[in-house]
Amino acid sequence: MKDTIEKKDTIEKKDGFTIHHGTYSDRIYVMSYNPSETKKMLDYVRKLGEDKAYGKIIIKARETDRVLLLDAGFTKEGEIEGYYKGTDPCLFMVKYLKPDRRGVRKKAKILDGIDKAKEKKTNLDDFKWPNYTFRSLGEEDIKQMIKVYEEVFQSYPFPIYDPNYIKKTMTEDCQYFGVFDQESLIGLSTCEINHKEKNVEMTDFAVLPTYRGHKLAKALLIIMEKAMIEQGISTHYTIARSQSLPMNMTFSSLGYHYGGTLWNNTQIAGNIESMNIWVKQIIE
Incomplete structure (x- = not known):
C-alpha cells in the first residue's frame, strides 16, 4: 500500500x-x-x-x-x-x-486548456457506449477500488487508500460507480451528495492507464447523472485537475459550464495543482 x-x-x-x-x-x-x-x-x-x-x-x-x-x-x-x-x-x-x-506553473497552458474545453460541444449522437460492464459499487468492491486508486493517483487530498475511510463514506454521503472488464474493476467514480442542499460533486474519476481512450469517464458520468436526477439532485458539479484536458473536456461535452479556477489548490497526483470548476443545473 x-x-x-x-x-x-x-x-x-x-x-x-x-x-x-x-x-x-x-x-x-x-x-x-x-x-x-x-x-x-x-x-x-x-x-x-x-x-x-x-x-x-x-x-x-x-x-x-x-x-x-x-x-x-x-x-x-x-x-x-x-x-x-x-x-x-x-x-x-x-x-x-x-x-x-x-505563482502558477504553466498558467498559459492551463488557460489554453480551459478555452479548448469550453469549445467542446455537447453531442451524444455519435457516442459509442464502451463494451464493458457498469454498476454501482459496494463494500465487496473496496479492495479493488483501492488498487485502482493506487495505480492512478500518486497522491490525493483525502484518504482514498484507506478501506475504513471508503466504507465510512459509503454509509454517509457517497455513492460509487464502477466499470469492469469481466470481473476486474478498471475504472470508478464517486457521487458525493449533499442531500440537504440538493447538490452533488461528481468526483474521484480513476481509469487504469491501459483502458484510457475508450470514453469510460464519460460513460460513468452519464450513469452518475441519471442516478442523481432520479434522486432529485438538481445541481451537479466537479472540481477537476486543470492539467487533465480530457477530464475537463468530458464535463464540457456533457453541458457543464466553466465556473472558475482554484489556483495552486490541491495536492493530487504528486503535486499541488490548480483545479477547474464545472457546473450543470438540471432544470425539470
Missing part, C-alpha cells in the same frame, strides 16, 4: 463549521459552515493559518458573506451556481498567506 496513506490532512468539525487543513495541501479548506457562525469561523481560520503558516485559505462561502470576506482580504476564484437548493450560489473565496503560493 502506498506510503501516501499517512500523508493526509485533517478534517475538523468545530462550532458549526467543518474544515480540512494540513501541510499536505498546505491550506485551510472551509468545506461548510453555519451562516450564524461566519465571524467566529473567519477568526478561527485566520488564526490557524497564521499559527500553522499555511499557504492558502479557501472558503466555500454564501453570497450573503461576500462583502465580509472581501473586507477581510479574500477574493473570489470560482462559483457554483445553484449550489444551495438550486437557487443560491456557492462562492469559492480565497486568501493567500504566502507570496509564492500565488
Whole structure:
C-alpha cells in the first residue's frame, strides 16, 4: 500500500463549521459552515493559518458573506451556481498567506486548456457506449477500488487508500460507480451528495492507464447523472485537475459550464495543482 496513506490532512468539525487543513495541501479548506457562525469561523481560520503558516485559505462561502470576506482580504476564484437548493450560489473565496503560493506553473497552458474545453460541444449522437460492464459499487468492491486508486493517483487530498475511510463514506454521503472488464474493476467514480442542499460533486474519476481512450469517464458520468436526477439532485458539479484536458473536456461535452479556477489548490497526483470548476443545473 502506498506510503501516501499517512500523508493526509485533517478534517475538523468545530462550532458549526467543518474544515480540512494540513501541510499536505498546505491550506485551510472551509468545506461548510453555519451562516450564524461566519465571524467566529473567519477568526478561527485566520488564526490557524497564521499559527500553522499555511499557504492558502479557501472558503466555500454564501453570497450573503461576500462583502465580509472581501473586507477581510479574500477574493473570489470560482462559483457554483445553484449550489444551495438550486437557487443560491456557492462562492469559492480565497486568501493567500504566502507570496509564492500565488505563482502558477504553466498558467498559459492551463488557460489554453480551459478555452479548448469550453469549445467542446455537447453531442451524444455519435457516442459509442464502451463494451464493458457498469454498476454501482459496494463494500465487496473496496479492495479493488483501492488498487485502482493506487495505480492512478500518486497522491490525493483525502484518504482514498484507506478501506475504513471508503466504507465510512459509503454509509454517509457517497455513492460509487464502477466499470469492469469481466470481473476486474478498471475504472470508478464517486457521487458525493449533499442531500440537504440538493447538490452533488461528481468526483474521484480513476481509469487504469491501459483502458484510457475508450470514453469510460464519460460513460460513468452519464450513469452518475441519471442516478442523481432520479434522486432529485438538481445541481451537479466537479472540481477537476486543470492539467487533465480530457477530464475537463468530458464535463464540457456533457453541458457543464466553466465556473472558475482554484489556483495552486490541491495536492493530487504528486503535486499541488490548480483545479477547474464545472457546473450543470438540471432544470425539470
